[in-house]
Amino acid sequence: MSTTVLSARALSVLLGDWRHHSGTLAQALADRVRLLVLDGRIALGARLPAERQLADHEGVSRTTVAAAYARLRELGYLVSRRGSGSVTALPAGDAPAFDVVDRPDMLDFSKATLPALPAVVDAAAAAVARLPQHLGLAGFDLYGLDEVRQAIADRFTARGLPTSADEIMVTLGAQRAIALIAQALVGRGDRVLVENPSYPHALEAFSSAGARLVGVPVSTEHGWDDEAFEQLLPRSAPCLAYLMPDLHNPTSATMPAAQRERVAALADRHGTRIVVDETMVDLAFDPATVQVPMASCSPRIITVGSVGKSIWGGIRLGWIRADRETIGELARARPAGDLGSPTLEQLLLSELLQRFDGLVAERTAQLRAGEQLLRALLSERFPEWRLPEVDGGLVLWTNLGRPVASEFALLARAEGVQLGAGPRFSIDGAFERYLRLPFCYPETLTRRAVDAMERAWERLGPARADVPDDDALVTTVV
Numbered sequence: 075m076s077t078t079v080l081s082a083r084a085l086s087v088l089l090g091d092w093r094h095h096s097g098t099l100a101q102a103l104a105d106r107v108r109l110l111v112l113d114g115r116i117a118l119g120a121r122l123p124a125e126r127q128l129a130d131h132e133g134v135s136r137t138t139v140a141a142a143y144a145r146l147r148e149l150g151y152l153v154s155r156r157g158s159g160s161v162t163a164l165p166a167g168d169a170p171a172f173d174v175v176d177r178p179d180m181l182d183f184s185k186a187t188l189p190a191l192p193a194v195v196d197a198a199a200a201a202v203a204r205l206p207q208h209l210g211l212a213g214f215d216l217y218g219l220d221e222v223r224q225a226i227a228d229r230f231t232a233r234g235l236p237t238s239a240d241e242i243m244v245t246l247g248a249q250r251a252i253a254l255i256a257q258a259l260v261g262r263g264d265r266v267l268v269e270n271p272s273y274p275h276a277l278e279a280f281s282s283a284g285a286r287l288v289g290v291p292v293s294t295e296h297g298w299d300d301e302a303f304e305q306l307l308p309r310s311a312p313c314l315a316y317l318m319p320d321l322h323n324p325t326s327a328t329m330p331a332a333q334r335e336r337v338a339a340l341a342d343r344h345g346t347r348i349v350v351d352e353t354m355v356d357l358a359f360d361p362a363t364v365q366v367p368m369a370s371c372s373p374r375i376i377t378v379g380s381v382g383k384s385i386w387g388g389i390r391l392g393w394i395r396a397d398r399e400t401i402g403e404l405a406r407a408r409p410a411g412d413l414g415s416p417t418l419e420q421l422l423l424s425e426l427l428q429r430f431d432g433l434v435a436e437r438t439a440q441l442r443a444g445e446q447l448l449r450a451l452l453s454e455r456f457p458e459w460r461l462p463e464v465d466g467g468l469v470l471w472t473n474l475g476r477p478v479a480s481e482f483a484l485l486a487r488a489e490g491v492q493l494g495a496g497p498r499f500s501i502d503g504a505f506e507r508y509l510r511l512p513f514c515y516p517e518t519l520t521r522r523a524v525d526a527m528e529r530a531w532e533r534l535g536p537a538r539a540d541v542p543d544d545d546a547l548v549t550t551v552v
């Protein structure tokens with residue numbers, strides 16, 4: 075088996091600012107590596123850099139790194155292989171007892187997935203009833219059934235962006251759409267502008283295509299920074315910019331109309347194609363706040379969408395909207411990754427799109443209630459945390475007030491809840507002060523997760539006086 079070799083530099087990017095921790099430096103380093111392995115950000119079987127190299131790179135003593143590696147070995151996260159150095163692993167079932175055991179009742183709050191809307195059952199029955207008409211054909215296709223492409227195009231038109239069916243491709247969810255765009259339009263070594271923080275699996279798709287990621291900051295309070303676009307687009311000349319202007323994941327920020335115009339004009343001027351991910355757009359609490367699609371700002375913009383959040387992720391379908399030429403280019407590249415979208419699921423999607431507005435209203439009512447509940451519980455139990463105001467979406471990008479998200483996530487795991495710590499959403503290991511907390515789970519699960527978080531927060535202990543307050547950092551590090 076070939077081993078991935080992690081250089082000290084590559085590990086350092088993943089580690090981010092790991093020193094903020096209530097324990098020793100060695101514990102802090104071991105905990106950060108542990109979380110990276112558990113999160114899948116360091117592959118299993120990857121070889122970690124030699125102790126001396128990592129120590130030099132991180133500016134710590136070799137003893138610190140040796141102690142961290144020893145702890146990881148003790149816990150089962152690192153094994154020594156003759157000729158391969160120290161490689162990452164997961165603890166075996168019979169590993170010595172330690173404080174982070176995956177429990178069978180583990181709640182996964184690191185994901186923001188939703189149960190299906192009940193209407194899926196009737197729609198599926200109607201789709202099955204129509205299936206016989208299609209059984210003589212292949213059962214899958216690269217572009218999508220005409221009726222489905224037309225229904226998706228009609229939704230764009232209704233939102234203020236005239237669209238025809240041949241500008242639409244039905245894909246296997248938004249994720250495959252993003253991966254296909256990356257595979258077809260990004261060359262090895264090309265730069266891709268992404269928001270920082272961003273949706274991790276899109277970052278992985280662009281990185282897998284060989285892209286070098288360039289981050290533009292986005293925050294719940296301040297949204298997107300015009301100046302960052304003005305500096306980065308000419309300087310980095312990215313081939314693509316992947317943006318989520320509608321209920322951005324994870325901050326839930328929405329880009330104002332005037333800024334969309336400015337960013338699109340700037341991107342056109344510098345030859346950068348914008349890929350807009352609209353996966354969250356239907357999750358606005360108030361439909362009146364939904365903007366005209368950003369693609370109305372430029373014919374070069376490619377838009378990705380999905381019903382994975384609005385209706386159910388189990389319908390593995392989404393779409394791409396682009397000019398006909400780009401749709402053709404993507405269709406030619408598609409078979410290398412998948413051969414097309416299945417007919418039965420498309421018939422189901424077609425049924426659901428006919429009653430889409432009612433379904434979205436049902437979904438957003440659920441989410442609004444979920445947001446109120448999570449906000450109330452967090453405000454009561456963690457008064458020091460800062461909760462953003464959101465207009466929709468699935469998550470609260472919560473500021474813990476101190477850079478302890480990774481350490482807290484490990485403690486929470488031991489208490490039975492898996493959390494999305496800020497660095498998971500970062501291109502450079504930053505956002506140690508943030509947690510992405512979903513409000514899309516049923517009340518009993520949300521309450522259980524908050525109880526577990528409360529126990530973990532208690533175990534974390536009070537803030538250390540020598541860790542600078544994040545606001546102080548913001549004002550001094552420009």
Ligand SMILES: Cc1ncc(COP(=O)(O)O)c(C=O)c1O
Pocket residue numbers: 246247248249250273318323351353354379380381382383387391392
């Ligand atoms: C921003 C964003 N884009 C794309 C996806 C993937 O969507 P799909 O389930 O349609 O593949 C997700 C799923 O979480 C997402 O949050």
